[in-house]
Amino acid sequence: MRGLIVDNFAGGGGASTGIAWAIGRNVDIAINHDPDAIAMHSANHPETLHYCESVFDIDPVQATAGKPVDLAWFSPDCKHFSKAKGSKPVSKEIRGLAWVTVRWAMMVRPRVLMLENVEEFKTWGPVIECPVTEAMRPCPERKGETFNAFVSMLSTGINADHPALAECVETLGLLDTAKLMKGLGYKVEWRELRACDFGAPTIRKRLFMIARCDGQPIVWPEPTHGAPNSEAVKSGKLQPWRTAAECIDWSRPCRSIFGRKKPLAENTMKRIAKGIQKFVFDAQEPFIVPQNVTLAPFITEHANASNQRNMPVDEPLRTICAEVKGGHFALVQPVLAAANICKHYGGNYSGPGDDLNNPLPTVTTVDHNALITSHMIKLRGTNLGFAMDEPAHTITAGGLHLGEVRAFFIKYYGNEQDGVACNEPLHTITTNDRFGLVMIKGEPYQIIDIGMRMLEPHELFACQGFNPEYIISNYNGKSTKKQQVARVGNSVPPPFAEALTRANLPELCIHTAEAA
Template sequence: MKKLNEIIVDNFAGGGGASTGIELATGRSVDIAINHDPDAIAMHEVNHPETVHYQEDVWEVDPKEICAGRPVALNWLSPSCTHHSIAAAGKPKNKQLRGQAWLAVKWAATVRPRVQILENVKEFITWGPLLKNGQPDPKRKGLTYNTFVNAMQRQGYEVETRMLRACDYGAPTSRERLFMVMRSDGRPIVWPKPSHGDPNSLAVKNGLLKPWRTAAECIDWSIECPSIFTRKKPLVDKTLRRIARGLQKFVIECDEPFIVPDGATTENLTDKSELVVGFLSKYYGEVSPNEARGQRLDEPLHTISTANRFALITSHLVKFRGNNYGTATNEPLPTISAGGIHAGEVRALLIKYYGEGIGQSLNEPLHTIPTKDRFGLVLIKGTPYQIVDIGFRMLEPHELFQAQGFPLSYQFAWDWINKNKISKSSQVARCGNSVPPQFAEALVRANLPELCTGSGNALTFERYSEAYGQLQLSM
């Protein structure tokens, strides 16, 4: 049962993802937020003004002092995941950062929260000693993790872990994380049931689950996606190869490419025979030279990192009509102008970057174009289209924050307290380090229902909107 004057604490609070989710569930701000990073605390302060903030090393904070005798209902912990993750496999691991989870034992021994929830990457369960070179000892994987779990159990906590995906709980990202729930109040640990699922699953088709939210709904289609052919500074070859491989996989060889909503990016199109298809290119290291690292727009956005890794690619198409743009299937390739956006330029890109044995010289007649060849001809529901332009831009921070599941009114671009604009790189870093709020909301509703309110979402969004309006007036 709920105890009088219970409080909620967010350790490693970051920019406020977990705090936002907790507030969505409970209808009130977390009581205490702790983080050493001034940028993270500044973002948290403006979005959670009712919270008491501590810009300090979490280890330097005395739980008894800051709780001041009040019982703790929930202690949320999101310790550093970088030095557990395989994403930076070649870099030496930091023993101190890997050990941040021990903070849960400190809080258990001092103020004994009823519930503690810890979030990290799946490799957390392999936490063990490091070799002299800073790499995990393969012979002692999981040793430290098991010691940590045993320490929590000796403090009287039940401990369970489970992997969860944010898209299953209403966030437009497929981010997957390991969650550990620890309870000391004798009540059972409850894992939230998914609210969303694969649109093709029987559960969704039968109305038992909502379909996953998608990357497409997070794209700001009002932002121009400039042509790759008219840039003042040409894109580097590596980027062009990514674009070409993506076009091949997600447009040319795709039976049902994602069609951009009518009117979203079609300002330059003139009739109903024209359309735009799109996909996202991912700027991660390719596993093989011919691999297309990207995704469709009608699925949840893949995991967001601390650097901007997503680019929107739009492919502009027109219905193929024989000698459209001066090109018939068996006629010589038309002259390519220096500055114009023509089919020939698109073909030049595709021919140049698609690899061996599939191209031809641009000084000879264009080879016959079969429906599924790689010269920019796309078959959509039986109708052939030809690529006439390709757009490219990186995703903006507000698109990434929306994909991470934050409210539209969440403030991340300005440090309103110090009246400073936050750099794009810092905004993206805060986003990549954040917890999708839907994770926290679902876990809190499942394990602490006595603290929750059915109108929490409405209250929170209303307060965000009101706060945003006041800040705008104060500028």
């Protein structure tokens, strides 16, 4: 009998998607307490049985209806282990979510268990009350104590007086502790893996634990991708890492950082200045924005009907109504920032996004004189950002913190003043018409503007390794950008789950060609 595949803490469906890529079908059961997460998961995995409940409220025996379980996946909330959490008080309940793995192992004994979390999950230990703030904090002297006990319960057993045993029993409501003291007989291993090594364009690093009770060996997948300058890539053994650049929607405008109604924070401006210094001035080969993005003009209808229409420009125009004053059709032409570097001369540059009603000659100079570079900025932590030709850094669920910075250039012909260094806060240098001189591919250019925008949800999902067709909006009729970002930040990069499933359950998997 074919065993079930169960995704606990399913979120928006990252692990389920990767598993589905491997086995050629949707997972059988997905569990998550968040209605929004279940809505996204349901839209993308319609054949899955969904439980919108706490994992602690699910009876594994009832949920599986007596059928065997081949794989149970667990991605418990990681925020109370993550180093990105900062100094906020910890929650004992959330830190103990992984105990549900023990319940499934005891009650339905899945052939394979897989658990994903941040690297700091290995430090799981007791929490104590801070005598000053009365907030709960991990006990520094007992780091890893609960983690080791967790592994022991799954494998060889634990002493009756171990404090973690009481915590597990209390959390799960278990009365019979004999099985845990004896051990559940799983072989358990864990290892840290990076998503970029398995085909996702993000450096996201996670701890994975694999436990199995069927006597088969635990197999760790071999990386398929590597650093472009590594010998393995140069020799053709590995593919080069996928990069952030391939996930960026270059058709989206990048608003100037200058002249905003609400100025950017000073620290953000400093980050941008330092990023320009690092990724443009000091870079041997700055990343040049692709210029071959096709524009897609279309016709839109401004009528009073309830269903305004858009239509392509290469079809006959729809019926024109005389009643609409001034006509009701309009041409819409998406314009890239690259197509808007106008007014290159005379010190009157008006920034990207200039009106297309401007004289055409100011636009036609772009192909000859304009250049755009791009890099990523991080608005949290100490890291300034990263180059476009690297994998994206870890995406978190707390909000938008990855942005794109574009520097707009024109050719420098030597008839202007020397460029001004960009290693100072940008607000101190904006009075110059030409404020940055840089050599790019052997030719001098001057920066005439800098734009920054936060990444959109569809770009973040692409960075996380999801396919473009994955449904991330309107899955519940009212999804917001904040909800979408939360889903991607909490998600497992699908290539992780695919690689681990293929390595450990090859008999269930389809060939890669079939998956494609």
